[in-house]
Amino acid sequence: MSRTDVNSPEQALDRAAAECPGGGLSVDGVPALPADQHAAWVGFLAAHAGITRLLESGLSSGFGLSVSALDVLARLVGEDGGQIRMSDLAQGGRLSQSRVSRIVDALELRGLVERSSCPSDSRGVFAHITPAGRELAVEALRWQALEVRERFFAALSEDQIAELRVVWSAVLGGL
């Protein structure tokens, strides 16, 4: 593999680091982050941006869903009875309450989800998935999982994947 290949891993990371996507963290030549942290940080941002763009565009063209919308459907599919309260959909940090509300609006319009009021607490609203929603969600999740396996994890060893799990545990503990 020659040094001029467009997509060699080393080049990808070097290019990313040179362009400092995500906040070039060195100032006046003095790196505000140690070099190894800088490389790890830049790679993290580039990897996230890359895989996200890939999933977003594939889900959109293949299923008419955004990653966020599929997040919501996935939660509903995983739930016993296929229903869950709006506020619980927002828990987990990735989606705000109002965003959930609007995503469910859109899914409801397409007949993929329905709302119903919560018997035990009339403030609450249940979202539950329809058969059509479940069918679409399962297909979209299969595609997404395949993509994640092939484009994200394919190049990693079992050990590296296991280590990632440990790393995220540690990182999430500090956030």
Next chain:
Amino acid sequence: MSRTDVNSPEQALDRAAAECPGGGLSVDGVPALPADQHAAWVGFLAAHAGITRLLESGLSSGFGLSVSALDVLARLVGEDGGQIRMSDLAQGGRLSQSRVSRIVDALELRGLVERSSCPSDSRGVFAHITPAGRELAVEALRWQALEVRERFFAALSEDQIAELRVVWSAVLGGL
């Protein structure tokens, strides 16, 4: 540390995995991703969302900047002469051309950046950073780097950080 602590690392990841943020990748109990990949994937998304929210809100309240805007300033600070062409600002994948254009609009309004035409090619436009822009950028970058070190990398060992670099190289090669 008891099992009921709100922020233990294990709980954070378990919670994230249970809520499947980012697309619960198991369908009807059959995980579409192997368990270790699933955990690594969910952790990756949760970690990115967490640190991003932290930086976004801190930069906004402390410096009136978005992460994207600081990206642009950082590139300019790092450049010799403090100037770079608009199209080069967009390279690297994280920012589209039109987004760069609008971010520079906003920065220019605040007097942090100026535009000038490129002598050798009149299609081109240089963005260059002003003294005020440099000053703000340096402060913001220092804050951001500190945050990344303390909130993201503090819990990781040197070896883990080194391994992350390798992992991102591999992942970026596949994207």
Next chain:
DNA sequence: GAAGATTGAAAACTCAATCTTC
């Protein structure tokens, strides 16, 4: 008064023109 959910208005982002220069 606090929690659950929605809504209006503003900000951020993307996509497809558009305009200018090569």
Next chain:
DNA sequence: GAAGATTGAGTTTTCAATCTTC
């Protein structure tokens, strides 16, 4: 006609009310 940059229009996301029920 292609490359560099901007703009208009539409969409998505957020923020701060708002409304209802506890």
